Amino acid sequence: MKIAGKAIVFGDDINTDVIIPSKYLTTLDPKELAKHAMEGMDPSFADKAKEGIILVAGKNFGCGSSREQAPIALKYAGVRCVLAEFFARIFYRNAVNIGLPVLEAPGVSKAVNDGDFLTVNLEKGEILNETKGEVMKAVRLPEFILEILKDGGLINHLKKKIGGK
Template sequence: MTQASATVRRFGDDIDTDVIIPAIYLTSHRPEVLARHCMEPLDPGFAARVRPGDVLVAGRNFGCGSSREHAVLALQAAGISCIVAESFARIFFRNALNNGLPLVACPDAVRDAREGDAIRVDLDGGQVWLGARAYPFPVHPPFLADMIRQGGLVEYVRRRLAETGPD
């Protein structure tokens, strides 16, 4: 799965889930509400600038802090199609994949990416493209790539059960 060219939305290290979606908004499960407040503590204008398909690029330990699926839902609802980071907090990593949000660990691309750069991510080919320069990354195993492509764990299981039956 190759993404069309998108725009980099850049953040630093240790972006925690309380920054991705502040706790005050956790009373809502409505994606449009979560999207409006996504990344608000660091960048109040973030939600207004993001366009569908944009890629969030961040440093180390992205998604640390509380385990909350709201953080993934807020990013997706805001329009983020993929996150490229140096590393991810384990629980955020799992929540993102379970909800069909692709994550890519590619420190070299993170080092060179700047806010507003054009970026393209080839999940199947294992490359992040910044302009004409390609940065390799390890691809997800086939079952995980399939799960992401299908929109996350629930859709993946539904389709598998439809194909094979409950046995």
């Protein structure tokens, strides 16, 4: 799986309350959630992300609550992939389960600038920064996580498994 897009860069410890504030959690509509993605950090984020972007962050991205609405809001706002130094564990699992690719890439938050154009190769765990002409190594995903992502998330993955039996 290859994913490309412009980078939007954030810092460390971005929590789920700023990714999607709790006042919006009463809606189940992903498009409605998407309008408020990252509102706590940058109210214009949804507008900037709509063409399709790669979100780059520092350490502990997605810390805080277990709300799956956080990766859903990002995905539907136009985030194609999240690259971070490392993730909070519940966010990481939630992102995989809803089919939003997440990749741990030590050093990424310093090496990438806002607006750099990136191409991510998920199988290889490789990030090409086309703006700077640099290649970065990310932590490769285990095979079963790659499979869930390729199926578009856990539900499709399970359906395929159950259907295949």
